[in-house]
Amino acid sequence: VRRALAALAGVALLAQALAVAPALREQVASALHARAAELAPETVPDTWQPDRLAARDLPTLLAEVPADARVLLVAGVSSPCFFDAWTLPRPLRVLQDVDEALLARAEREPGLRHVVAMWRRHLDRRELRLTPARLLRELPRHDVLLAFLHDDEAGLAAAAAGAGVTLRRRAAAGVATLYEVQRP
């Protein structure tokens, strides 16, 4: 009986080792992919690509921005992105140019339906969607503007003119550009 039990335990452990091997391989592969995506976010796209781009570009641009400067960030990103993590301690207002068609497509995926619904509610609660009226309202209230994955420089300049301020381009890094908001 003891030998039979020992053999059974051996088989169970072998089976367990076979079960854990793919999980460990996946863990290593996922970490290596994350590293590759971090080193070259534009060439190795993944789920968190906008966050990786933000991690790469925003600290460089914000290095010279005072800690109490009010930051307006206009982003051509439709998904949640953790810009606050990089702009703190500066007060931040985000306006995201959300692609509604993209959200609608994502919403049709069964696994994403609930997540997208939560994200839509968050967008509404925080008034995060970029609209001309919001941009006009927010521009004069901030000291700097960060354009992130948003290359409509002419549109931003026109909005600034409409809001009675001017934008002075101070620096750019990767997919982000920093403007100083100058009041008359």
Added chain:
Amino acid sequence: VSVALVAVVLATQVLAGWLALAVLAPDLSRRWTSALPRALLLGPLLVTLQLLAGDATGLPLSLPTLLAPWWALAALRAWRRRTRPQPERGPEVRGGAHAAALALAFALAGLSLGCGLLRPMLASDPLTNAGLVGRVVDTLGRLDATRLAALQAPAYVSYPPLIPLNEAALFRAAGGAWARGVMPFFALAHLALLLLLVEACFERLRPARALPLALLLLLVPAVAAGGATGYFDERFAGCVLLLGLTVRELDERADIGRVLLATAAAVACVLTKPHGLLVAGVAGALLGWLLVRGTLRARVALAGLALLAAGCALWPAFAAARGLRSPPDVTVHWPGAEVLAAGMGRALAFAARTALPPGASAWSTWGLAWPVLLALGLAGVLRRRTRGPAGMALAAAGLHLLGCAAAMAGMELDLQWSLEVGMSRWLLHVLPWAALAAAAGLEEQDGSLASA
């Protein structure tokens, strides 16, 4: 400089935990195999309480103020130890089998450390639930309610504070490399869980029985491949296991120190994740049962229960005083009894499909762990001598799982989505109870390791 500072903060967390352990259970603090995992789990709890006290009194986060008291206490203790005779220490590593299991635990934790350092904390739940709050405390020095309420990204600002506050200290130490510098914190929690799993097997079993059980537990895919993503489940499961191990010891050493240690483990759960309240409920039930059975003196049990209640009330009271609100999407709404019962039934059926073969995800997440652990636990219940500990652990597992099912059914989320996303993590929280039941099931008929 930042690498050294991060190392100092992590060392201080361990030191704080070890100092507390030396007061509550001096015998456990003298063996590194039992002291290290306990210190890794208790230290962040003490740092959390220290930072909450500082925040309440208007003291901003500062690394010297945070770290100095623990090193001063350690110096004082070292000086006192020099002048007092020390009791003899027992063997720390008990033979080759024990050494092999410990080596595997360190190897798996090393892997999670390496993988964690390759994938810094950039997005998702680690930032939503803790990282953003940690960054606010790091950059502003306090839990600034106005700034927390103004965060633009989805942030769960009333999430229990243990992880965000400890992260804040690590963020401060790591400076610009905060997203990577925090990752060893999670690998160390993983190490604590793995070491406690080894202890759960080797503390009372002969090596020939302990090693297979330890290997079975360490090689559970959900356990082995954890600790690298910035999630809190390994720390949480470690605290559950610490609670279970301490309650198991209460049968032999029903002293106030052990009761406070069990309470501290439960409070650490409460302050780590909202689901910690379920663990506190289980801990309260276990202490109550030990009181009724006469294992604990009334005064000791009531002290533990009172501390547990205070630990449960601490963060809700603090958050309410600061006006920190949970996001509307995660509010528990408790539907009617019929809906709740139906939801719990669905959750329990899903748990069974997830954990037991031939469930599609059972093999890739748990291997053979659940059927083997439950069979051993049930065998322990059938044997007279082990009925008590095995039955207690299985009852705790059942109670904990029922609580999980009720919480899932009562949350204002899509239940199917919650089950698919969260069930494996909830089962990881319950696994320690099953591990303890299985270890009890393998105990010798005539008693302890000494007799073997």
